[in-house]
Amino acid sequence: MATKTPESAGDELPTGRDLTDNPVVISSRGLSKSFRIPERKVDSIKERAVHPFRRQPYRDLEVLKDVNFDIHEGEFFGITGRNGSGKSTLLKILASIYPKDGGSLKVAGKLAPFIELGVGFNLDLNARENIVLNALMMGMPRKLAESRIESVLEFAELKEFADLKLKNYSSGMLVRLAFSTMLEADVDILLIDEVLAVGDAAFMKKCDDAFIDMRAAGKTVILVTHDMDSVERLCDRAMLLEDGRIKEIGAPGDVGREYMRSNFADAAEEHDRHLPKDQRAALMLGAWLEDEQGTRIYNVPEGGLVRSVVELEIREEIPAPMLVGAFSTYLHSEIVHVTDFRQKPVVDGKEIEVLTPGQRITFATEFESPFKPDRYSVTFRLCRNDDFDDVAMQMVGAIDFVVFGTSSQLGLVEVEMKHEARLAEPGPGPEEDSGP
Amino acid sequence: MSASPKELVEVPGPSALGGGWRRFFELLYLISVTDFKKNYFDTALGYLWSLARPLMLFAVLLFVFTRIFRIGSEVEFYPVLLLFNIVLMSFFQEATIGSVTSVVSQEGIVRKTHFPRLVIPLSTVVTGTFNLGLNLIVVVVFIIAFGVQVTWTWLLFPFVILALFVLTAAMAMLLSSLYVRFRDVGIIWSVAVTALFYATPVLYPLEIVPEQYVKWIMINPLTPIFEQARHWVIDPSAPGAVAAAGGWIHLLPAIAVFIGTCLLAVWVFRREAPRIAEEI
Numbered sequence: 001m002a003t004k005t006p007e008s009a010g011d012e013l014p015t016g017r018d019l020t021d022n023p024v025v026i027s028s029r030g031l032s033k034s035f036r037i038p039e040r041k042v043d044s045i046k047e048r049a050v051h052p053f054r055r056q057p058y059r060d061l062e063v064l065k066d067v068n069f070d071i072h073e074g075e076f077f078g079i080t081g082r083n084g085s086g087k088s089t090l091l092k093i094l095a096s097i098y099p100k101d102g103g104s105l106k107v108a109g110k111l112a113p114f115i116e117l118g119v120g121f122n123l124d125l126n127a128r129e130n131i132v133l134n135a136l137m138m139g140m141p142r143k144l145a146e147s148r149i150e151s152v153l154e155f156a157e158l159k160e161f162a163d164l165k166l167k168n169y170s171s172g173m174l175v176r177l178a179f180s181t182m183l184e185a186d187v188d189i190l191l192i193d194e195v196l197a198v199g200d201a202a203f204m205k206k207c208d209d210a211f212i213d214m215r216a217a218g219k220t221v222i223l224v225t226h227d228m229d230s231v232e233r234l235c236d237r238a239m240l241l242e243d244g245r246i247k248e249i250g251a252p253g254d255v256g257r258e259y260m261r262s263n264f265a266d267a268a269e270e271h272d273r274h275l276p277k278d279q280r281a282a283l284m285l286g287a288w289l290e291d292e293q294g295t296r297i298y299n300v301p302e303g304g305l306v307r308s309v310v311e312l313e314i315r316e317e318i319p320a321p322m323l324v325g326a327f328s329t330y331l332h333s334e335i336v337h338v339t340d341f342r343q344k345p346v347v348d349g350k351e352i353e354v355l356t357p358g359q360r361i362t363f364a365t366e367f368e369s370p371f372k373p374d375r376y377s378v379t380f381r382l383c384r385n386d387d388f389d390d391v392a393m394q395m396v397g398a399i400d401f402v403v404f405g406t407s408s409q410l411g412l413v414e415v416e417m418k419h420e421a422r423l424a425e426p427g428p429g430p431e432e433d434s435g436p
Numbered sequence: 437m438s439a440s441p442k443e444l445v446e447v448p449g450p451s452a453l454g455g456g457w458r459r460f461f462e463l464l465y466l467i468s469v470t471d472f473k474k475n476y477f478d479t480a481l482g483y484l485w486s487l488a489r490p491l492m493l494f495a496v497l498l499f500v501f502t503r504i505f506r507i508g509s510e511v512e513f514y515p516v517l518l519l520f521n522i523v524l525m526s527f528f529q530e531a532t533i534g535s536v537t538s539v540v541s542q543e544g545i546v547r548k549t550h551f552p553r554l555v556i557p558l559s560t561v562v563t564g565t566f567n568l569g570l571n572l573i574v575v576v577v578f579i580i581a582f583g584v585q586v587t588w589t590w591l592l593f594p595f596v597i598l599a600l601f602v603l604t605a606a607m608a609m610l611l612s613s614l615y616v617r618f619r620d621v622g623i624i625w626s627v628a629v630t631a632l633f634y635a636t637p638v639l640y641p642l643e644i645v646p647e648q649y650v651k652w653i654m655i656n657p658l659t660p661i662f663e664q665a666r667h668w669v670i671d672p673s674a675p676g677a678v679a680a681a682g683g684w685i686h687l688l689p690a691i692a693v694f695i696g697t698c699l700l701a702v703w704v705f706r707r708e709a710p711r712i713a714e715e716i
Contacts, residue, residue, distance in 0.1 A: 027444055035714060092713070096550040099449040099710045108442035113550030120549055124474050136466055137549060139459045188442070 017236045019075045023108070025189060025220050026071040026094070030103030033064040033089055033244075063089045065244045066103070071220060073108075076211070078231040078238035078252060079224045080259055086244040088193065091115050091224050095191055109188030109220075112138060121178065123167040127158060130166055131181055138185040148184045155210075156180035183210050189220045228256040260402040281318055281392035282382050285311040285360070287399050300369050300403045303414065307366045308399065310380050318355040318392050321345055323363050324381040329374050329412065338376070338412055341365055342388075370413040371403040452709040454552035464555045468562035475563075486567050487574060490526050494519045501639060511641050516575075516582045517670050521638040521662060523571045528604050528658065529629050531564035535608035536615050536622045543716050553709040557612035561605045568597075579670065589668040596665040603657060603694060606701035613708040616715050637662050642680045654681050657694035 036058045063086045071077045081087045092098040093105060095115050114120070120137045121130050131152050135145030153159045156176040166174065182190065211234065214221060225231060231238050231252045238255040240248040240262075248258040287310040288296045300306050308325060326340040343363055345352040355361065378399040384390040453460050476483050498515055502508040511517065535557040545551050580586070615621045636658040637645070645653060653659050660677035667676035681687045708715075 024444065025442070093449075094447060096448050096450050096454065097547065097713050100447070105447050106444035107447050108444045111447075115548055119544050120551075122470060125470060129470070133466060133470070136459065136462050137551065139456070141458070142462050142466075 017075075019072045019236055022072040022074055024070045025073045025108045026069075026222075027106045028067050028069050028103070029105075031064055031067040031090075031093070031100060031105050032062070032102040033086075033093060033098065033100055034060040034062040037061050063244050064093075067241075067244070067246060069239055069246065069249060071222065073220055074218045076221045076223065076234055076236045078235035078255070079222060079241065080228065080231055080238060080255065081241035081247075082262075085241040087224050087241050088115070090241070091191055091193055091222070094222070107189065110139070110186070111189045112182065112185055112187045112191055114138070114182065115191050115193045115224075121166055121174070124165060126165050127153065127162045127169075127177055130177070134178075134181045135185060138187060140186055144186070152177070152180045152184045155183065183214070187219075189222065190214070191222050191224075193224045228259055232256050281314070281316040281384075282355075283313045283315060284380065284393065284395050284398065285313055287311070287378070287380060287395070289399060289401055297401075300371070300401055302369065302372070302403055304369050305366065306369050307364055308378060309362060309364045310398065311360065311362045312382065312393070314355045314357055314359045314361065316357060316392070318382065318384050320353065320384065320386045321355050321392070322383045322386055322388075324383060324388065325365060326379045326381070327371075327376055328379065329371075329376045336412070338371070341367075369403060370415060372412055372414060374412075375400065375402050377401070450550065450553065450710045450713060452552065452554040452706055454550055460552045460555060463552060464559055464562060467555060467559040468566065471559065471563045472566045475567075483570060487571060490519070490522050490571060491574075493526075494522050497522070497639060507640060507644060510644070512673075513582060513584055513670050516579050516584060517641070517666060518639070519578055520575050520665070520670060523568065523575050524600065524662065524665065525633060525636065525638050525658075526571075527564050527568040528600065528607075529633070530567075531561045531604050532607045532611060533626065533629060534560040534564070536611045536625055538608075539612040539616055539712060540716060546716060547713050553712055554609070554705065557608040558605060561601065561608050564604070565597075565601060584670055585672075587668075587672060589672060592668050593665065596661055596668065599661050599694075600658075602698060603661070606698040609701040609705040610697070613705045613712070616708065616712055632656065632658065635659075641666070641674065643675065650680075650682075651686065654686060655689045655693060657690045657697070660687060660690050 037060075067086075067090065079087045079090060089098065092115060093100045094107070095111065095113055097115070114137070120134050122133060125133065128149050131149050132142070132145045135148065136142060140148075149162075153162050156173075156179070158173060158177055161169070161173065166177075169177070211221070223230065223235065235252045237250060238252045239246055240255045240259050242262060247262065248255050287308070289300065290307050290309060291297050292305050292307075294307075297306070310323070310325075321344070323343045323345070324340060325343070327338040329336055329338055343365060345355070345361060345363065352361075377397040378401075379396045380394070380398045381391055382393040384392050448454070475486070498508070498518055501518070502514065508514040508518070538560050539546065539553070539556050542556050546553065546556070611621055611625055635653060635656050637653065642650065642653065642659070642663055660681065663675065663680045664677040666674050667679075678684055678687060681690075
């Protein structure tokens with residue numbers, strides 16, 4: 001098991017601490033779990049009665065295979081992986097929601113039984129009653145639960161809404177209440193499934209502070225997320241699951257990079273399979289990004305120099321060709337066009353007037369990556385007659401790439417700016433009341 | 437960081453009781469009280485609604501069986517006996533029917549928390565018991581108004597309630613866990629519960645049942661419970677469970693069914709509880 005030295009320290013959140021000398025509080029050895037997926041779900045007793053001895057056809061879907069890891073006391077541990085990698089199943093086994101099939105999973109200390117915020121909430125009750133209900137679920141005695149109502153309300157900044165039924169709460173208020181209730185629970189190990197991207201900036205800051213307090217109190221936190229940014233921002237160590245196995249375990253930065261890499265590898269494979277469908281006047285032989293040395297890259301560091309390359313084989317004559325490359329990203333699950341470029345084939349300083357069948361041409365475009373950390377894709381289009389709408393070939397999402405970095409600046413792109421300020425001394429006379 | 441490392445123990449996995457008795461009972465109590473309150477404080481007429489159903493049924497049946505069929509007029513204290521029986525039977529019917537879908541409808545809790553599974557069906561039974569308690573107050577008013585003698589055997593009545601509660605809880609456990617896998621349990625039970633209403637001496641006292649059918653009705657574990665309740669509360673001259681059955685021997689089938697149901701319920705629920713989250 002690789003444990004790396006702290007990567008970053010000194011900000012308000014000391015991530016990447018090396019706590020591997022602390023006692024182990026969660027230990028998994030050879031943990032396995034499979035789900036029995038019925039090929040045809042027999043839901044009625046009648047079918048059972050008609051065929052009492054027929055075995056139900058099913059297949060076993062292995063979701064966790066021989067998973068071994070240790071988590072140490074006080075660690076902020078991230079579990080990440082793509083959808084279906086088994087990360088949520090692992091969390092559910094930890095929380096005693098699913099039984100395990102094999103191996104051993106041991107825990108020292110008290111563990112929060114929730115994996116999602118606010119599951120136990122009853123919307124017909126007010127905040128006070130729900131705080132007690134939630135605390136009882138966490139295994140707190142009733143008296144103690146009642147004594148903590150005020151501090152939970154205070155943290156959630158919901159004092160004036162304490163007697164309002166939860167069904168009248170906004171979703172943001174619900175999350176705040178849920179998060180505060182969880183923090184007040186008297187548990188040693190907290191399990192959190194994708195919750196950090198909620199609330200406004202001020203509340204997130206508060207949560208960060210709370211995490212620092214939790215660390216100081218020696219609490220262990222396990223965070224399951226596919227948001228690599230929170231892993232790198234919060235975790236001391238992290239683990240990447242792929243198809244139910246541990247792909248990487250160690251420093252959050254390494255795990256993050258591995259995650260991006262594996263994500264991209266699959267996307268590229270997928271894309272190659274779909275390639276022949278789109279061939280029209282030209283066939284795309286390949287498209288990729290490379291760095292200054294010419295090595296292909298899948299992840300682009302923020303602000304790095306990048307070259308996009310596309311290789312085409314011409315099938316039909318294309319007069320006055322023009323290549324269009326468009327960068328897009330997802331924002332609130334909508335595709336957003338970030339920027340594009342248009343490029344005429346200029347070879348040895350001479351513009352090519354027509355592309356003829358059988359020719360192979362490679363376009364390269366170099367740029368300083370202006371993108372903020374996120375996932376992006378590039379769509380290529382080869383046009384005829386200098387006309388943007390006369391498409392000879394199109395490949396949507398020819399390149400998928402991830403920009404990584406730790407920028408905390410908002411927005412989609414980073415623009416090079418020159419800043420300057422001028423200060424004018426108040427002049428005499430009328431200038432004072434009639435400003436420019 | 438705490439100095440003494442805690443001992444590593446295997447995660448318990450999901451179970452019927454999940455996480456200790458204290459947590460189990462506190463959750464059971466809180467959730468039952470919450471549901472109970474919700475039923476009564478969210479509607480304008482609150483408590484009256486829970487009385488309206490049995491009272492309405494009572495009025496209709498009373499008319500039918502004293503004016504049309506006239507069997508009622510031969511039985512001492514028939515109106516109060518009928519009301520008493522209807523209230524007890526409504527508890528059994530409503531609690532078991534309510535429990536069928538209880539676990540499935542609490543999907544969120546089942547799939548996302550380590551929640552003692554047993555709390556869910558049991559809380560519907562406990563909520564029903566609170567209802568029953570309130571309804572019985574009204575029944576007592578009727579009983580006394582009709583001139584029934586208050587006797588010391590009233591003190592034994594809680595044993596009847598206990599037996600009824602255990603049987604209802606057992607059915608609730610059985611039905612709610614089976615429903616997760618077999619959705620037709622809901623339909624089957626809604627039919628079965630109606631059949632049970634007639635197979636239990638609710639509308640009729642056992643002594644007017646023709647001899648050859650009595651032994652069949654006595655297999656139903658609800659029968660001795662209702663007979664004993666009548667003997668203790670309404671009419672001490674009416675036969676108790678043992679006398680109605682014609683001796684202890686004849687009571688054994690009902691006792692066997694009662695115990696069998698409870699054991700089966702515990703066995704099925706314990707077996708199904710850990711996998712409920714996956715099966716839903």
